[in-house]
Amino acid sequence: MTTPGRFPEPYGHGSGANLADILERVLDKGIVIAGDIRINLLDIELLTIKLRLIVASVDKAKEMGIDWWETDPALSSRARRDELTRENVELRERLARLEELELGRAPKEAP
Protein backbone atom coordinates (compact mmCIF):
# COMPACT_ATOMS: atom_id res chain seq x y z
CA MET A 1 0.00 0.00 0.00
CA THR A 2 1.27 3.45 -0.81
CA THR A 3 1.26 6.30 1.62
CA PRO A 4 -1.71 8.52 0.88
CA GLY A 5 -0.65 11.75 -0.71
CA ARG A 6 2.79 10.41 -1.52
CA PHE A 7 3.88 12.07 -4.68
CA PRO A 8 5.75 10.49 -7.51
CA GLU A 9 8.96 12.27 -8.37
CA PRO A 10 8.37 15.06 -10.85
CA TYR A 11 8.76 14.01 -14.44
CA GLY A 12 10.42 16.32 -16.85
CA HIS A 13 9.72 19.71 -15.42
CA GLY A 14 12.53 20.40 -13.03
CA SER A 15 15.18 22.91 -13.94
CA GLY A 16 15.82 21.12 -17.21
CA ALA A 17 12.19 21.18 -18.29
CA ASN A 18 11.30 21.59 -21.90
CA LEU A 19 10.70 25.29 -22.37
CA ALA A 20 7.99 24.58 -24.91
CA ASP A 21 6.06 22.65 -22.26
CA ILE A 22 6.36 25.43 -19.72
CA LEU A 23 5.42 28.16 -22.18
CA GLU A 24 2.54 26.09 -23.45
CA ARG A 25 1.13 26.12 -19.93
CA VAL A 26 2.02 29.53 -18.53
CA LEU A 27 1.17 31.39 -21.74
CA ASP A 28 -1.70 29.37 -23.07
CA LYS A 29 -3.36 27.76 -20.08
CA GLY A 30 -4.23 28.97 -16.62
CA ILE A 31 -6.80 31.54 -15.56
CA VAL A 32 -7.00 34.63 -17.67
CA ILE A 33 -7.42 37.78 -15.65
CA ALA A 34 -6.49 41.13 -17.03
CA GLY A 35 -4.72 42.75 -14.10
CA ASP A 36 -5.02 46.47 -13.74
CA ILE A 37 -1.84 46.64 -15.71
CA ARG A 38 -3.45 46.04 -19.05
CA ILE A 39 -1.51 43.19 -20.50
CA ASN A 40 -4.01 40.99 -22.13
CA LEU A 41 -2.23 37.83 -23.09
CA LEU A 42 -5.28 36.78 -25.04
CA ASP A 43 -4.14 39.20 -27.67
CA ILE A 44 -1.79 37.23 -29.74
CA GLU A 45 -0.15 40.31 -31.16
CA LEU A 46 1.47 41.03 -27.83
CA LEU A 47 3.76 38.10 -28.24
CA THR A 48 6.11 37.81 -31.08
CA ILE A 49 5.13 35.38 -33.68
CA LYS A 50 8.25 33.35 -33.04
CA LEU A 51 7.34 32.80 -29.41
CA ARG A 52 3.80 31.83 -30.28
CA LEU A 53 5.20 29.28 -32.63
CA ILE A 54 7.02 27.50 -29.90
CA VAL A 55 3.73 26.55 -28.38
CA ALA A 56 1.53 26.36 -31.43
CA SER A 57 1.89 23.78 -34.12
CA VAL A 58 2.95 25.07 -37.47
CA ASP A 59 -0.38 24.17 -38.98
CA LYS A 60 -2.28 26.00 -36.29
CA ALA A 61 0.02 28.99 -36.68
CA LYS A 62 -0.65 28.99 -40.40
CA GLU A 63 -4.36 29.04 -39.72
CA MET A 64 -3.78 32.09 -37.60
CA GLY A 65 -1.96 33.65 -40.51
CA ILE A 66 1.47 33.27 -39.02
CA ASP A 67 3.89 32.19 -41.67
CA TRP A 68 7.06 34.17 -41.26
CA TRP A 69 9.18 31.07 -41.59
CA GLU A 70 8.03 30.67 -45.13
CA THR A 71 9.77 33.88 -46.05
CA ASP A 72 12.82 33.28 -43.90
CA PRO A 73 15.50 31.81 -46.20
CA ALA A 74 17.18 30.08 -43.29
CA LEU A 75 14.04 28.08 -42.55
CA SER A 76 12.32 27.49 -45.81
CA SER A 77 13.37 26.10 -49.12
CA ARG A 78 10.49 27.97 -50.68
CA ALA A 79 11.86 31.20 -49.33
CA ARG A 80 15.21 30.31 -50.84
CA ARG A 81 13.44 29.69 -54.11
CA ASP A 82 11.64 32.99 -53.81
CA GLU A 83 14.94 34.66 -53.23
CA LEU A 84 16.28 33.13 -56.43
CA THR A 85 13.17 34.30 -58.24
CA ARG A 86 13.67 37.77 -56.91
CA GLU A 87 17.29 37.75 -57.94
CA ASN A 88 16.26 36.50 -61.34
CA VAL A 89 13.75 39.29 -61.78
CA GLU A 90 16.33 41.80 -60.75
CA LEU A 91 18.88 40.43 -63.19
CA ARG A 92 16.32 40.43 -65.99
CA GLU A 93 15.52 44.05 -65.28
CA ARG A 94 19.15 44.97 -65.36
CA LEU A 95 19.58 43.10 -68.60
CA ALA A 96 16.58 44.88 -70.08
CA ARG A 97 18.05 48.22 -69.05
CA LEU A 98 21.38 47.33 -70.62
CA GLU A 99 19.65 46.23 -73.79
CA GLU A 100 17.76 49.51 -73.90
CA LEU A 101 20.98 51.39 -73.54
CA GLU A 102 22.49 49.29 -76.26
CA LEU A 103 19.50 49.95 -78.53
CA GLY A 104 19.64 53.64 -77.73
CA ARG A 105 23.20 53.69 -78.86
CA ALA A 106 22.60 51.57 -81.95
CA PRO A 107 20.97 54.19 -84.22
CA LYS A 108 23.85 56.57 -83.62
CA GLU A 109 26.31 53.97 -84.72
CA ALA A 110 24.26 53.18 -87.78
CA PRO A 111 25.38 54.99 -90.88
Place this chain on the structure above:
Amino acid sequence: MTGLRYVYAVCRPFGTPLQSQLTGVGGAPPGLLHHHGLIAVVSQVPEADFGEEALKAHLEDLDWLSATARAHQGVIDALTTVTTPLPLRLGTVFRDCSGVRTMIEAREEDFRRTLDRLEGRVEWGVKLYLEPEPEPEPEPESAPAGPAAEPRPGSGRDYLRRRRTSTHAQEERWQRAEAFARTLHERLSRNSEDSRLHAPQNSALSTVPGRNVLNAAYLVPRAHSEEFVELVDRTKDEAPGIRVELTGPWAAYSFVGEAAP
Protein backbone atom coordinates in the same frame (compact mmCIF):
# COMPACT_ATOMS: atom_id res chain seq x y z
CA MET B 1 9.51 52.82 -3.01
CA THR B 2 6.56 51.18 -4.68
CA GLY B 3 6.24 48.03 -6.66
CA LEU B 4 3.56 46.38 -8.71
CA ARG B 5 1.98 43.14 -7.54
CA TYR B 6 2.45 40.08 -9.67
CA VAL B 7 -0.13 37.37 -9.00
CA TYR B 8 0.78 33.72 -9.59
CA ALA B 9 -2.19 31.82 -8.32
CA VAL B 10 -5.25 31.79 -6.14
CA CYS B 11 -5.78 29.07 -3.58
CA ARG B 12 -7.36 28.22 -0.26
CA PRO B 13 -5.43 28.85 2.95
CA PHE B 14 -2.94 26.08 3.65
CA GLY B 15 -0.97 25.16 6.73
CA THR B 16 2.45 24.44 5.35
CA PRO B 17 4.78 27.38 4.78
CA LEU B 18 6.27 27.92 1.34
CA GLN B 19 9.91 27.01 0.87
CA SER B 20 11.88 29.84 2.41
CA GLN B 21 14.34 30.16 -0.45
CA LEU B 22 11.63 30.31 -3.10
CA THR B 23 12.00 33.26 -5.44
CA GLY B 24 9.41 34.56 -7.83
CA VAL B 25 9.68 36.47 -11.07
CA GLY B 26 12.21 39.23 -10.84
CA GLY B 27 13.82 37.56 -7.80
CA ALA B 28 11.49 38.71 -5.00
CA PRO B 29 10.06 36.06 -2.66
CA PRO B 30 6.34 35.39 -3.11
CA GLY B 31 4.01 36.19 -0.25
CA LEU B 32 0.43 35.35 0.62
CA LEU B 33 -2.37 37.86 0.49
CA HIS B 34 -5.41 36.68 2.44
CA HIS B 35 -8.76 38.00 1.41
CA HIS B 36 -12.33 36.69 1.85
CA GLY B 37 -11.05 33.27 2.86
CA LEU B 38 -8.93 32.93 -0.25
CA ILE B 39 -5.24 33.48 -0.85
CA ALA B 40 -3.55 35.25 -3.69
CA VAL B 41 0.09 34.34 -4.07
CA VAL B 42 1.84 37.56 -5.02
CA SER B 43 5.24 39.10 -5.26
CA GLN B 44 6.47 42.61 -5.73
CA VAL B 45 7.84 43.41 -9.16
CA PRO B 46 9.53 46.58 -10.37
CA GLU B 47 7.52 48.97 -12.47
CA ALA B 48 10.53 49.30 -14.76
CA ASP B 49 10.11 45.67 -15.87
CA PHE B 50 6.42 45.05 -15.37
CA GLY B 51 4.75 48.31 -16.30
CA GLU B 52 2.54 47.95 -19.33
CA GLU B 53 5.03 49.10 -21.95
CA ALA B 54 8.01 47.40 -20.37
CA LEU B 55 6.15 44.12 -20.06
CA LYS B 56 5.06 44.27 -23.67
CA ALA B 57 8.62 44.78 -24.77
CA HIS B 58 9.93 42.04 -22.48
CA LEU B 59 7.45 39.50 -23.76
CA GLU B 60 9.20 39.70 -27.09
CA ASP B 61 12.54 38.84 -25.56
CA LEU B 62 12.86 35.07 -25.47
CA ASP B 63 15.55 35.02 -22.77
CA TRP B 64 13.55 37.24 -20.46
CA LEU B 65 10.36 35.38 -21.22
CA SER B 66 11.86 31.97 -20.53
CA ALA B 67 13.41 33.10 -17.23
CA THR B 68 10.10 34.65 -16.20
CA ALA B 69 8.11 31.63 -17.30
CA ARG B 70 10.38 29.32 -15.31
CA ALA B 71 10.13 31.54 -12.23
CA HIS B 72 6.33 31.65 -12.58
CA GLN B 73 6.17 27.91 -12.99
CA GLY B 74 8.62 27.49 -10.06
CA VAL B 75 6.20 29.22 -7.71
CA ILE B 76 3.20 27.31 -9.03
CA ASP B 77 5.16 24.09 -8.68
CA ALA B 78 6.04 24.85 -5.06
CA LEU B 79 2.38 25.60 -4.36
CA THR B 80 1.32 22.34 -5.99
CA THR B 81 3.28 20.36 -3.42
CA VAL B 82 1.36 21.93 -0.51
CA THR B 83 -2.07 22.81 -1.89
CA THR B 84 -4.23 22.99 -5.01
CA PRO B 85 -3.43 26.28 -6.73
CA LEU B 86 -5.40 27.86 -9.54
CA PRO B 87 -2.60 29.15 -11.73
CA LEU B 88 -3.11 32.53 -13.35
CA ARG B 89 -1.73 33.19 -16.76
CA LEU B 90 1.76 34.63 -16.96
CA GLY B 91 1.94 38.40 -16.65
CA THR B 92 -1.06 39.13 -14.41
CA VAL B 93 0.04 42.34 -12.70
CA PHE B 94 -1.78 44.79 -10.43
CA ARG B 95 -0.98 48.31 -9.29
CA ASP B 96 -1.17 47.39 -5.61
CA CYS B 97 -2.67 45.01 -3.09
CA SER B 98 -6.06 46.65 -3.17
CA GLY B 99 -6.25 45.91 -6.91
CA VAL B 100 -5.63 42.25 -6.08
CA ARG B 101 -8.33 42.30 -3.41
CA THR B 102 -10.82 43.83 -5.80
CA MET B 103 -10.05 41.11 -8.31
CA ILE B 104 -10.58 38.39 -5.69
CA GLU B 105 -13.94 39.87 -4.73
CA ALA B 106 -15.04 40.10 -8.34
CA ARG B 107 -14.19 36.48 -9.02
CA GLU B 108 -14.83 34.93 -5.66
CA GLU B 109 -17.62 32.59 -6.76
CA ASP B 110 -15.69 31.43 -9.77
CA PHE B 111 -12.60 30.71 -7.75
CA ARG B 112 -14.47 28.73 -5.17
CA ARG B 113 -16.29 26.65 -7.74
CA THR B 114 -13.08 25.87 -9.60
CA LEU B 115 -11.21 25.12 -6.38
CA ASP B 116 -13.92 22.66 -5.38
CA ARG B 117 -13.72 20.98 -8.73
CA LEU B 118 -9.93 20.68 -8.74
CA GLU B 119 -9.21 20.11 -5.06
CA GLY B 120 -6.52 17.46 -4.65
CA ARG B 121 -6.06 16.95 -8.39
CA VAL B 122 -3.00 17.41 -10.52
CA GLU B 123 -2.34 17.45 -14.22
CA TRP B 124 -0.14 14.97 -16.07
CA GLY B 125 1.06 15.66 -19.57
CA VAL B 126 1.45 12.80 -22.01
CA LYS B 127 3.05 13.23 -25.40
CA LEU B 128 3.53 10.68 -28.10
CA TYR B 129 6.25 10.96 -30.70
CA LEU B 130 6.72 9.08 -33.89
CA GLU B 131 10.46 8.49 -33.78
CA PRO B 132 12.39 10.03 -36.66
CA GLU B 133 12.25 8.00 -39.84
CA PRO B 134 14.98 5.36 -39.87
CA GLU B 135 17.63 6.19 -42.46
CA PRO B 136 16.48 4.72 -45.76
CA GLU B 137 18.56 1.69 -46.59
CA PRO B 138 21.03 2.63 -49.24
CA GLU B 139 19.78 1.12 -52.44
CA PRO B 140 22.46 -1.22 -53.66
CA GLU B 141 23.46 -0.81 -57.29
CA SER B 142 23.23 -4.51 -57.92
CA ALA B 143 19.96 -6.34 -57.60
CA PRO B 144 18.93 -6.71 -53.97
CA ALA B 145 17.69 -9.98 -52.61
CA GLY B 146 13.97 -10.42 -52.20
CA PRO B 147 11.13 -11.74 -54.22
CA ALA B 148 10.21 -8.43 -55.80
CA ALA B 149 13.71 -7.64 -56.96
CA GLU B 150 14.00 -7.33 -60.70
CA PRO B 151 17.22 -8.24 -62.37
CA ARG B 152 17.48 -4.78 -63.91
CA PRO B 153 18.68 -2.42 -61.21
CA GLY B 154 18.33 1.28 -61.72
CA SER B 155 15.47 1.13 -64.18
CA GLY B 156 12.72 3.71 -63.94
CA ARG B 157 10.26 1.02 -63.04
CA ASP B 158 12.43 -0.10 -60.13
CA TYR B 159 12.65 3.40 -58.92
CA LEU B 160 8.91 3.89 -58.97
CA ARG B 161 8.37 0.61 -57.22
CA ARG B 162 10.79 1.54 -54.47
CA ARG B 163 9.12 4.89 -54.12
CA ARG B 164 5.75 3.26 -53.76
CA THR B 165 7.03 0.81 -51.18
CA SER B 166 8.56 3.53 -49.08
CA THR B 167 5.47 5.71 -49.30
CA HIS B 168 3.41 2.76 -48.14
CA ALA B 169 5.77 2.09 -45.27
CA GLN B 170 5.52 5.68 -44.15
CA GLU B 171 1.75 5.62 -44.43
CA GLU B 172 1.67 2.51 -42.31
CA ARG B 173 3.90 4.01 -39.66
CA TRP B 174 1.51 6.95 -39.48
CA GLN B 175 -1.55 4.83 -39.22
CA ARG B 176 0.02 2.68 -36.54
CA ALA B 177 1.02 5.78 -34.58
CA GLU B 178 -2.44 7.30 -34.89
CA ALA B 179 -4.13 4.11 -33.84
CA PHE B 180 -1.79 3.80 -30.88
CA ALA B 181 -2.41 7.42 -29.92
CA ARG B 182 -6.16 6.84 -30.01
CA THR B 183 -6.00 3.70 -27.88
CA LEU B 184 -3.63 5.27 -25.41
CA HIS B 185 -5.75 8.37 -25.08
CA GLU B 186 -8.85 6.29 -24.47
CA ARG B 187 -7.10 4.18 -21.89
CA LEU B 188 -5.66 7.20 -20.06
CA SER B 189 -8.99 9.02 -20.22
CA ARG B 190 -10.63 6.07 -18.51
CA ASN B 191 -8.03 6.33 -15.77
CA SER B 192 -8.37 10.06 -15.22
CA GLU B 193 -11.18 12.42 -14.33
CA ASP B 194 -10.84 14.68 -17.28
CA SER B 195 -8.60 15.20 -20.27
CA ARG B 196 -7.64 17.84 -22.80
CA LEU B 197 -6.09 17.39 -26.20
CA HIS B 198 -3.60 20.12 -27.03
CA ALA B 199 -2.19 21.05 -30.40
CA PRO B 200 0.84 18.93 -31.23
CA GLN B 201 4.12 20.71 -30.69
CA ASN B 202 6.19 21.37 -33.74
CA SER B 203 9.42 19.43 -33.46
CA ALA B 204 11.51 22.12 -35.14
CA LEU B 205 10.49 24.50 -32.40
CA SER B 206 10.29 22.30 -29.34
CA THR B 207 13.69 20.84 -30.40
CA VAL B 208 12.54 17.37 -29.43
CA PRO B 209 13.21 14.60 -31.94
CA GLY B 210 10.33 12.89 -33.67
CA ARG B 211 6.92 14.01 -34.74
CA ASN B 212 4.47 14.83 -31.96
CA VAL B 213 1.30 12.86 -32.65
CA LEU B 214 -0.42 13.24 -29.29
CA ASN B 215 -0.18 16.12 -26.82
CA ALA B 216 -2.66 15.58 -24.04
CA ALA B 217 -3.24 16.56 -20.44
CA TYR B 218 -5.02 14.40 -17.87
CA LEU B 219 -6.58 15.45 -14.59
CA VAL B 220 -5.74 12.88 -11.94
CA PRO B 221 -6.40 12.85 -8.20
CA ARG B 222 -3.13 13.28 -6.37
CA ALA B 223 -3.75 10.01 -4.54
CA HIS B 224 -4.04 8.09 -7.82
CA SER B 225 -1.04 9.65 -9.45
CA GLU B 226 1.27 6.74 -8.84
CA GLU B 227 -1.08 4.35 -10.60
CA PHE B 228 -1.44 6.73 -13.48
CA VAL B 229 2.32 7.09 -13.83
CA GLU B 230 2.74 3.32 -13.75
CA LEU B 231 0.06 2.94 -16.37
CA VAL B 232 1.89 5.33 -18.68
CA ASP B 233 5.20 3.61 -17.95
CA ARG B 234 3.75 0.27 -18.94
CA THR B 235 2.74 1.54 -22.35
CA LYS B 236 6.23 2.72 -23.15
CA ASP B 237 7.35 -0.52 -24.78
CA GLU B 238 4.07 -1.34 -26.45
CA ALA B 239 4.64 0.32 -29.77
CA PRO B 240 8.01 0.16 -31.46
CA GLY B 241 9.08 3.37 -33.15
CA ILE B 242 6.83 5.43 -30.90
CA ARG B 243 8.07 7.30 -27.86
CA VAL B 244 5.80 8.07 -24.91
CA GLU B 245 6.74 11.05 -22.80
CA LEU B 246 5.27 11.92 -19.43
CA THR B 247 5.50 15.28 -17.65
CA GLY B 248 4.08 16.31 -14.34
CA PRO B 249 2.69 16.61 -11.83
CA TRP B 250 1.62 20.06 -12.96
CA ALA B 251 -0.88 22.37 -11.36
CA ALA B 252 -4.14 21.86 -13.23
CA TYR B 253 -3.27 24.52 -15.82
CA SER B 254 -5.30 22.92 -18.57
CA PHE B 255 -8.41 22.45 -16.46
CA VAL B 256 -8.97 25.79 -14.75
CA GLY B 257 -11.25 27.03 -17.52
CA GLU B 258 -14.90 26.05 -17.43
CA ALA B 259 -15.29 24.73 -20.93
CA ALA B 260 -13.14 22.39 -22.93
CA PRO B 261 -11.13 24.38 -25.44
